[in-house]
Amino acid sequence: MLPFRFIHAADLHLDSPFAGLSGLTDTMRKHLQQSTFAALNRMVQLAVHEKVDFVVISGDIYDSSNTSLRAQLRLLEALEHLNREHIPVYIIHGNHDPLDSPRLAVTLPPSVHVFGAEPESVTAVRRSDGQQVAVLTGMSYPTSKVKENISLKYNQRSAQSDLFHIGLLHANVDGNREHETYAPCSKKDLMAAGYHYWALGHIHSRRTLQESPYIVYPGNIQGRNIRETGPKGCYLVDVDEAGAVTMDFRELDAVRWFDTDVSIDNCHHPEQFRTSVERLLNDVSESFPTGLSMVRIRIIGRGTIHRELEDGFMLEDLLSDLRRKADDQAETVGYGGCVWVESFKLASGAEIQLDALLQEDSFIGELLRLAERELTGDMGNESVVAHALRPLMEQAEIRQLLQSLTREEQRDWLLRAMELTALLLLDDQESGGASA
Numbered sequence: 001m002l003p004f005r006f007i008h009a010a011d012l013h014l015d016s017p018f019a020g021l022s023g024l025t026d027t028m029r030k031h032l033q034q035s036t037f038a039a040l041n042r043m044v045q046l047a048v049h050e051k052v053d054f055v056v057i058s059g060d061i062y063d064s065s066n067t068s069l070r071a072q073l074r075l076l077e078a079l080e081h082l083n084r085e086h087i088p089v090y091i092i093h094g095n096h097d098p099l100d101s102p103r104l105a106v107t108l109p110p111s112v113h114v115f116g117a118e119p120e121s122v123t124a125v126r127r128s129d130g131q132q133v134a135v136l137t138g139m140s141y142p143t144s145k146v147k148e149n150i151s152l153k154y155n156q157r158s159a160q161s162d163l164f165h166i167g168l169l170h171a172n173v174d175g176n177r178e179h180e181t182y183a184p185c186s187k188k189d190l191m192a193a194g195y196h197y198w199a200l201g202h203i204h205s206r207r208t209l210q211e212s213p214y215i216v217y218p219g220n221i222q223g224r225n226i227r228e229t230g231p232k233g234c235y236l237v238d239v240d241e242a243g244a245v246t247m248d249f250r251e252l253d254a255v256r257w258f259d260t261d262v263s264i265d266n267c268h269h270p271e272q273f274r275t276s277v278e279r280l281l282n283d284v285s286e287s288f289p290t291g292l293s294m295v296r297i298r299i300i301g302r303g304t305i306h307r308e309l310e311d312g313f314m315l316e317d318l319l320s321d322l323r324r325k326a327d328d329q330a331e332t333v334g335y336g337g338c339v340w341v342e343s344f345k346l347a348s349g350a351e352i353q354l355d356a357l358l359q360e361d362s363f364i365g366e367l368l369r370l371a372e373r374e375l376t377g378d379m380g381n382e383s384v385v386a387h388a389l390r391p392l393m394e395q396a397e398i399r400q401l402l403q404s405l406t407r408e409e410q411r412d413w414l415l416r417a418m419e420l421t422a423l424l425l426l427d428d429q430e431s432g433g434a435s436a
């Protein structure tokens with residue numbers, strides 16, 4: 001084999017709308033909405049700088065089948081740039097941007113190959129001398145809902161060929177439950193084709209399912225929400241004379257998501273809490289000095305400060321103050337190292353001995369044990385929560401809201417209710433109120 005180098009990227013989700021975020025200033029919203037394009041431009045720069053022989057993009061180039069004109073033009077711009085640098089690009093479309101999506105009929109540069117609705121193979125060459133180095137096989141989703149195992153349609157590697165074989169596939173391999181099961185297939189199916197490298201797309205978190213052959217999800221190039229945390233980018237892949245693969249992850253994201261905890265254990269004053277939060281934001285900023293960080297702060301632990309946090313006013317004030325500072329910083333010195341608090345999630349408790357109360361032979365003890373059983377989910381039809389919610393479920397809107405809650409959100413609500421009830425009952429006891 002001849003050595004060569006390529007970029008494997010997937011799930012660009014260009015022009016992702018970043019909807020559903022409350023409290024953003026106009027500058028922040030604009031910056032977020034530009035981030036998928038910024039990541040794309042960084043990928044182009046990387047390709048040029050690292051002198052790759054070609055780029056592979058494994059589906060979901062666009063965020064929505066109702067592709068925005070802006071997304072198409074920005075992609076075209078990027079592809080034209082790569083064309084001028086004589087870097088070919090191989091593209092498949094996925095469930096977010098299938099072939100039947102209405103799109104502007106733009107003429108793509110000659111160096112771009114978009115795979116059709118049936119698997120086909122093309123040969124890629126090394127830019128330095130035009131020597132053939134790899135066979136690329138891929139197919140695009142004809143429609144958004146591809147439910148069958150399309151990997152079985154991919155040709156076997158021809159025994160005579162000594163070229164490196166790459167498969168471009170947008171699929172859910174081995175049934176990842178966090179993503180929809182489009183084009184379900186197994187590692188076994190992929191290995192059977194005899195390829196050297198499966199360039200996958202669809203799962204947004206980066207993972208190498210296997211080496212030899214390589215079965216790789218590079219993840220998306222730009223995180224889009226709080227569930228897509230951590231560095232995002234692409235793989236720079238080197239193949240040597242022996243066909244050995246070296247993968248180098250390169251960050252491309254302009255905005256990065258963080259889901260973090262701050263503990264209120266031993267925290268008694270608002271200033272103390274504020275300092276802990278600021279220290280946390282500082283750490284985040286230092287870990288991502290080149291871009292904007294979006295941070296969710298989950299407040300955990302037990303401390304006397306919890307009562308003030310429960311009131312809400314202190315957190316609201318702190319949130320608006322931190323956001324104002326972030327906005328100022330962005331406008332004056334730029335987005336590098338800037339940190340925006342996406343939200344606070346209150347998961348802390350008052351300074352009560354929950355473990356002791358749980359053992360207690362009292363009304364509070366009984367109530368907490370009941371809540372615990374609800375939390376562990378072994379109540380079945382006996383569920384007190386389900387029973388209590390029944391009248392509310394008759395209201396269509398409330399029913400919809402409640403049914404849309406994730407298991408985690410349900411748990412959070414129940415935990416909060418449990419903490420609040422314990423607190424109120426204990427206060428009642430202390431002030432000598434009627435005991436139940």
Ligand SMILES: [Mn+2]
Nearest residue numbers: 011060096202
């Ligand atoms: Mn995707």
